[in-house]
Amino acid sequence: MRFKSRKDLFFPVFVFGISLLFIGLSISKRIEKDIRLNSFLWSDLILLSVIIFIIWLHYSTYYELSKTQLKYKSGFLKGTIEIENIREIIKNKTLWVGIKPATATKGLIIKYNKYDEIYISPKTNDTFIQEILTLNKNIKITEA
The missing domain is CATH 1.10.287 (Helix Hairpins)
Structure with missing residues (x-):
């Protein structure tokens, strides 16, 4: 999606x-x-x-969820994150330093692997979280 x-x-x-x-x-x-x-x-x-x-x-920033990966693209910045490696999602917070393929504030900080994190801003945070939880129920969701 x-x-x-x-x-x-x-x-x-x-x-x-x-x-x-x-x-x-x-x-x-x-x-x-x-x-x-x-x-x-x-x-x-x-x-x-x-x-x-x-x-x-x-105009080129988007995120794509498949069964196993979260793909992101924003200009020349693109990459993938294995959904099974996502530990936590912090909702409605802005990350000011780090990888930020986003065009809005109060998005999602996704923590994955041991120390990695990325900031994204999907159109609706709740819809994105619902969709990713269907793929990995072990992700901890916290509100900022």
Whole structure:
């Protein structure tokens, strides 16, 4: 079963803010150095690349449950986790450091193997948890 990533207001505001910052920096550099506004700079290419990358993350993030694996993909970040190795899921909490193929806050922190964890943000946390519990009833669910 495939789950799309939930998108909250934080992600588009972040994208818009970063874009405006880079555009402002680019324009101010041009004014400082008296460069024509219609000339193309390498910084414009970097800016465009960053914006395209963030938009790619926004639309390509999803999670897929099979009988034995949880697969995740977000841009170039992709991987699989064996469902039998999942120990615990912490619900409605945000992980700020680590592997985060997510586009929203208050998602799920999945702890697997001995010390590994990943943060995901499916459209509905409850539906995802119900589905994964049908595959492995030994997963501990905790509320943040």
